[in-house]
Amino acid sequence: MKVIPFFGFFVLIFPVFILGCAPKPIRVEPHGVKSETKGVYHTVKPGETLWRICKAYGVDMNKVMSLNRIEDPSDIKAGQKIFIPGATKVLEIPLAKPSVDSSVPKFIWPINGKILRGFCADPSRRHEGVDIKAPFGTPIKAAASGRVGFSGWLRGYGNVVILEHEGGFYTVYAHNSLNLVKEGEWVEKGQIIAQVGNSGKAEGAHLHFEIRKGPKPLDPMTLLPKMNSY
Known part of the structure; x- marks a missing residue:
């Protein structure tokens, strides 16, 4: 029987050892998603x-x-x-149609009340809207005319209504006790769309209100009239 020198034997089996022990590629999945999830x-x-x-x-x-x-x-x-x-193909997302008049809508305050917390763009203390204190159940008004883009529950926001306005603007009304409008409805400025509550991550009854230009949050205080001026 031909004897294979130790070095030669090592060379023969080393590739097999490497192939057998090499870790399989790791497929990173989003949290809670099984690999077979479509x-x-x-x-x-x-x-x-x-x-x-x-x-x-x-x-x-x-x-x-x-x-x-x-x-x-x-x-x-x-x-x-x-x-x-559950999706089977990547879709194109329709964006809000830009208005012929690209001017900023004349927003009104959705409720009257004490400002508990203002807008802050600092990443360490980010707050993308204003928190307005008001009694539980206080009617919330649409800050401008527009279409209801979303009305439902969102983690953190609780019951929330999102309105789409001309010029690519959006307003967000969160922590509501009750939403009074449905997705797709057209609402007029000043129309009651929800009631103040403390749903989601909220301490005490108040309204979290945001104004956005596309996805970018804007400081509502720079776009709203002085409180109680309407």
Whole structure:
């Protein structure tokens, strides 16, 4: 029997050893998504919002937030990949049609009350709107005329209404005790759309109110009249 020198034997078996012990490629899945879960990854484009993405795919936004570990639905950025469960192909997301008149809508205060917390763009203390204190059940008015883009429950926001306005503006009304409008409805400025509450992550009854230009949050205090001026 021919004897294979130790070095030669090592050379013969070493590749097998490496192949047998090499770790398999790891497939990183979003939180809570099993490898066999069907879906697609949607790459966020400029101007897209999470709720518009979910609306286009017909999926529950809370489920998408949970699977992708998104704490704040407004905190998505262009280029970010979001797993959409159940989808079979990537879709183009329709953006709000720009108005012929690109001027800023004349917003009114949705409620009167004490400002508990103002807008802050500092990443360490970010707050993308204003918190307005008011008694539980206080009627909330639409800050401008527009169409209801979303009316439902969002993690953190609780019961929330999002209105689409001319010029690519949006207003957000969160922590409501009750939403009084449905998605797709047209509402007039000053129309009652919800009632103040403390749903979601809220301490005490108040309204969290945001104004956005596309996905970008703006300081409502720079776009609203002086309190009690209407």
